[in-house]
Amino acid sequence: MHEPAFHITWREGELLYQPLTNRITNQQTGEVHSVIRQQKYPVIQKAAHYEPFCLTVFLSHLCNLNCSYCYTGENKHVPLTTFPTAALPGTAEWIAGSCAKRSMPFILGFHGGNEPLLFPALIDEVLTICKATADEKQIELLPYCTTNGVLDRETVIWARDHFHGMTLSWDGAADIHDTHRTKKSGTATSDIVQQTADMLKDHVPRFKVRATVTSRSASRLPEIVEFFHRQQIRNIEFYPVYQDLKGSLDFNLKPDPGDFVRHFLAARKLGRSLGMSIGFAASRMEHFHHTFCPIFQENLTVTPDGCFTACFLATHNENDEFARCMFGSIDTATKEPQFDRDSLGSLLSILAKSPEQCQSCFNRWHCAKGCPEICLLRSSGQEQFDCRMAKWIGLANIFEAAGLEITDHQMQYCEEFFESINIRERTAE
Numbered sequence: 089m090h091e092p093a094f095h096i097t098w099r100e101g102e103l104l105y106q107p108l109t110n111r112i113t114n115q116q117t118g119e120v121h122s123v124i125r126q127q128k129y130p131v132i133q134k135a136a137h138y139e140p141f142c143l144t145v146f147l148s149h150l151c152n153l154n155c156s157y158c159y160t161g162e163n164k165h166v167p168l169t170t171f172p173t174a175a176l177p178g179t180a181e182w183i184a185g186s187c188a189k190r191s192m193p194f195i196l197g198f199h200g201g202n203e204p205l206l207f208p209a210l211i212d213e214v215l216t217i218c219k220a221t222a223d224e225k226q227i228e229l230l231p232y233c234t235t236n237g238v239l240d241r242e243t244v245i246w247a248r249d250h251f252h253g254m255t256l257s258w259d260g261a262a263d264i265h266d267t268h269r270t271k272k273s274g275t276a277t278s279d280i281v282q283q284t285a286d287m288l289k290d291h292v293p294r295f296k297v298r299a300t301v302t303s304r305s306a307s308r309l310p311e312i313v314e315f316f317h318r319q320q321i322r323n324i325e326f327y328p329v330y331q332d333l334k335g336s337l338d339f340n341l342k343p344d345p346g347d348f349v350r351h352f353l354a355a356r357k358l359g360r361s362l363g364m365s366i367g368f369a370a371s372r373m374e375h376f377h378h379t380f381c382p383i384f385q386e387n388l389t390v391t392p393d394g395c396f397t398a399c400f401l402a403t404h405n406e407n408d409e410f411a412r413c414m415f416g417s418i419d420t421a422t423k424e425p426q427f428d429r430d431s432l433g434s435l436l437s438i439l440a441k442s443p444e445q446c447q448s449c450f451n452r453w454h455c456a457k458g459c460p461e462i463c464l465l466r467s468s469g470q471e472q473f474d475c476r477m478a479k480w481i482g483l484a485n486i487f488e489a490a491g492l493e494i495t496d497h498q499m500q501y502c503e504e505f506f507e508s509i510n511i512r513e514r515t516a517e
């Protein structure tokens with residue numbers, strides 16, 4: 089059997105990159121480097137074998153903020169529905185059964201198109217049901233939650249006692265954060281987010297900050313890392329702002345790829361020197377990954393109206409608007425999950441493919457392939473799109489895994505440097 093291998097050549101050197109066997113060979117020195125991977129290359133599941141070990145619940149469409157770059161603008165017009173908790177036991181049992189079969193913990197998440205912690209009582213009901221089911225199967229329940237952090241003190245204390253992991257949306261110092269993340273009244277939120285972080289950071293075992301990056305903040309990424317270091321935050325995920333399904337994001341907010349990559353790499357280097365972990369989810373070398381579709385993360389994601397969604401952007405199906413993304417629902421009468429296996433099979437077969445430009449790319453095992461802006465449910469995948477951020481960070485990850493440092497000069501002219509790298513696929517013997 090042949091495995092893919094890529095010659096990566098630039099002015100000063102040459103690497104041979106073999107992604108499936110985790111090998112990078114420095115062709116000049118002969119040194120071989122291995123990439124530490126957290127799992128084997130995943131087989132994309134067939135509908136009949138879809139057995140997720142994670143359950144993600146979108147509790148409602150309600151949020152207390154009015155962030156100017158939010159991807160769920162249209163949810164403001166959706167009636168307020170809250171998750172059908174009473175009908176959850178059958179679905180929870182099915183997930184717990186799948187976890188027990190694989191000797192894995194039951195991962196339960198709350199996020200998606202709302203602020204989950206506006207409903208602690210509802211979360212408590214879901215936790216109680218899932219914990220009882222996990223206990224019955226003798227597996228661990230690990231609950232996670234994302235939050236905007238604009239919460240009262242009592243709720244934060246409650247949350248830190250209930251979650252194994254929390255992700256806080258926080259973009260940096262006040263002048264950066266408050267530009268986009270305001271209350272509906274327009275009031276700034278950074279002070280209260282900082283108080284929330286102070287209460288969570290040393291109590292929640294897996295605590296992380298997710299910072300959205302715009303054209304205004306891209307050049308300030310190292311400064312943002314310093315800010316978070318002063319706040320004693322150790323784990324940060326940067327993500328450039330993306331377009332929503334209606335195309336309502338101001339195009340000028342999108343960061344320039346060169347600007348983002350140059351400052352992201354500088355911020356990552358600085359963060360590591362300070363003992364921090366700095367991530368970019370769209371191109372991760374430590375995982376084999378595809379798009380952000382929950383179905384490929386072995387995650388059953390359920391909307392407030394009880395539908396099973398294949399897409400994290402499709403947070404409801406109140407008026408059949410997202411019927412294309414749905415593959416079943418919780419039956420409120422029988423309290424059992426009802427899968428539409430034909431829809432699931434069709435979604436898996438469409439979404440498992442890659443856009444045309446990704447099909448021969450060196451980075452295709454470690455890239456989100458343009459998701460969510462590029463999606464094979466919405467396009468043929470034949471159009472060209474700009475993926476320089478993912479490609480260049482993918483290359484930087486390979487350099488780093490091979491023990492090569494990108495020099496200050498290369499960083500300064502990072503567009504020219506990355507564009508000058510020649511990548512050629514060959515079949516290894």
Ligand code: SF4
Binds near residue numbers: 400
């Ligand atoms: S690839 Fe499409 S369906 Fe999957 S998460 Fe991205 S936008 Fe959603």
Ligand code: SF4
Binds near residue numbers: 446452453457476
């Ligand atoms: S770097 Fe670009 S071409 Fe390569 S897999 Fe990612 S999106 Fe596709």
